[in-house]
Amino acid sequence: IPLNLKEFCQYIIDSFRINLIPSHQLIFNSQGNFEQGLWDENLLRHILNNLLGNAIKYSPEGGKIRVDLIEKGERVILSVEDQGIGIPLEDQQKLFKPFFRANNVENIAGTGLGLAIVQRCVETHGGQIEVKSQVGEGTTFIVTLPFIWEE
Numbered sequence: 001i002p003l004n005l006k007e008f009c010q011y012i013i014d015s016f017r018i019n020l021i022p023s024h025q026l027i028f029n030s031q032g033n034f035e036q037g038l039w040d041e042n043l044l045r046h047i048l049n050n051l052l053g054n055a056i057k058y059s060p061e062g063g064k065i066r067v068d069l070i071e072k073g074e075r076v077i078l079s080v081e082d083q084g085i086g087i088p089l090e091d092q093q094k095l096f097k098p099f100f101r102a103n104n105v106e107n108i109a110g111t112g113l114g115l116a117i118v119q120r121c122v123e124t125h126g127g128q129i130e131v132k133s134q135v136g137e138g139t140t141f142i143v144t145l146p147f148i149w150e151e
């Protein structure tokens, strides 16, 4: 459906701000023109909710979480960056497998399904997802999606 991706991201981020977590600082930046894109709202909601939920869950109170949305012609890059516990290098390629959890989660609860669902949603939308992370420093998930315009 036609959707302004920037407004949609803003809306999801605002609902996290208001309802869920005054404990973290959420920063949103966008660059480009997001009018007249065709997007699947449900897939986008899964992607953003899971990535933001993880960023919050795996980072300390008061931590900064930064969401960047960049339009690059035929592509859109959506990244979510946190200053949390990070992910050990040897685990980074396994995160998208159902039920996988990294060995540094300690007592943080989870089932290990969120990222498997995110990867499915990203691929269903014709995109890709990658992760950059350093233990103790933070994590960035980078989602690249094709930008399809409404004719």
Ligand code: ATP
Pocket (backbone or CB within 6 Å): 050, 054, 055, 058, 082, 084, 085, 086, 087, 095, 100, 101, 102, 103, 104, 105, 109, 110, 111, 112, 113, 114, 115, 116, 139
């Ligand atoms: P849930 O199914 O409730 O989302 P989960 O958060 O454990 O459970 P995923 O969202 O699939 O599952 O994430 C898989 C694993 O990847 C997590 O258990 C954690 O080890 C790691 N992980 C994901 N996001 C982050 C992050 N932002 N910072 C650090 N580790 C992360």
Ligand code: MG
Pocket (backbone or CB within 6 Å): 050, 053, 054, 110, 113, 114, 115
């Ligand atoms: Mg999760």
